[in-house]
Amino acid sequence: MSDQQRYGQQYGESYEGYDPYQQQQQYGGQQPQEQPGAWPGQQQPAYDDAQAQQYTQQWQGQTWETQMQAPVTAAPVTPAAVAEVPETPYLPPQGTVPGAADAGYGPATVAGNPRITDAQRARLEGRSPIIEPGMQPAALTAVLGLLLSGAAAIGSYALVVPLVILQAVTAAxxxxxxxxxxxxxxxxxxxxxxxxxxxxxxxxxxxNAPAAILGTLAVWVLLTLVLQLRSHADADTRMSGLMATVASAALAIIAAGHLAAEPDAVTVGAAAVAAAVLARALPLPTAASVVVALLAAAGAGIAAGGMTEMGTGGALLGVAAGVCALVGHRVACYDYPSRFVHFTAGVALPLAAAAPAVYLVGRALA
Structure with a gap:
């Protein structure tokens, strides 16, 4: 029973839909006159055929009581249901396919959502978005670190060659x-x-190394700002591009600290980074791996310091360079990076991050 029927039975009258033709027959085809003092809503205006068809509603079919419907209970959330979320086929909304004449829903996929990233999939499945670079990138870092260590003992111009390689890999x-x-x-x-x-x-x-490094960094930040202001991209894209360019330039320029540091400090610090990264790549628990890496950095600092004039002070420099190297290593592990990231950022960031420690601690110990 509908609400209108219940209303009619309650007040002793039946519900009938509004019919303008019935009103015309009742008044003999003439418009009813409004009684004096009647409410404005009591007047029944006449409509032509088009207006009658437009405003007349005809209710067909049976109605039902919403109170009689059985309550709907939500299905329990299980780990299997959460795991199936990334596997849901992606159906793009209509009109999102650029250049298509009839852009509609695409076919279902069998390999999961192609637009979901590995990091998003890991978060949905409750996994950590951290991937260690592994032994191969660590070996490349060690090789590059040993090249820096050996070139520093030769001279500044010899050191430029591996340093330029480090800076290029850092930027990319x-x-x-x-x-x-x-x-x-x-x-x-x-x-x-x-x-x-x-x-x-x-x-x-x-x-005059601080002035040279900081001056170059200031000029490049200003240059990056000017170039981004000339961009025609949207605001979010320009902001992300600005931040990435400034950070990349800053890391590549800071890596020049190896060239600004004392040659003995570069020899000790680069050797310590190589040892720390190799130890960090060993299949150990994270906490134990960090401790072993710092011990390896200190040992490499002592060994390299014994071959230079730094002596036992190389242990302190080795630990400082090792801590910075582990920070750079951790950054390169974040957010499910690809193999390309591991063989670029994973190789270069430990050495680039250690450059300030090599410069500052080396000058303090000298």
Missing amino acids: GWFRLNGMWPARQGIALAFAGAVTADVALLAVGRE
Whole structure:
């Protein structure tokens, strides 16, 4: 029984739909006159055929009582249901396919949602978005660190060769770590800043190293701001591009600290980073791996310090460089990085992050 029927039975009258034709027959085809003092809503205006068809509603079929419906209970959430969330086929909404004449829902996929990232899948499944680079990137870091260590003992111009490689890999790896690829202009801009810092250091000497590095960094931040203001991209894209370019340029320029540091400090610090990263890649629990890596860095610092004039002070420099290297290693592990990230950022960030410690601790111990 509908609400209208119950209303009619309650007040002793039946419910009938509004029919303008019945009103015309009742009044003999003439408009009813409004009684004096009647409410405005009591007047029944006449409508033509088009207006009557437009405003007349006809109720057909049976109605039902919503109170009589059985309550609907939610299905329990199980771990299996959560695991199936990434496997739900992605059906793009209508009109999202650019250039398509009839953009509708696409066919279901059998390999899961193609637009979901590995990090999003890991979060939905309750897994950690951290992936260790492994032994191969660690071995490359160790090789590059030993090249820096040996070249520093030869001279500044010999040190430039592995340093430029480190700066190029740092710039490319940071953009890829942030999910921006290809980013040739940003990588080229960051790498150009690093090369400029190297040239400035060779020109002014180690005694003016802070001015050369900070001055280059300030100029490159300003240059990046100007280039991003000239971009025609949307605000979010420009902001993310600005932050990635500034951070990439800063890391590549800071890596020039190896060139600004004392040669003995570079020899000890680079050897300590190589030992720390190799120890960190061993299949051990995280806490034990960090402790072993710091011990390895200290041991490498003592060994390299014994071959230089730093002596036992190399242990302190080795621990400081090892801590910075582990920080860079951790950054390269974040958010389910790809193999390309591991072989770029995973290789370069430990050495680039250790450059400030090598410069500062080396000068303090000298």
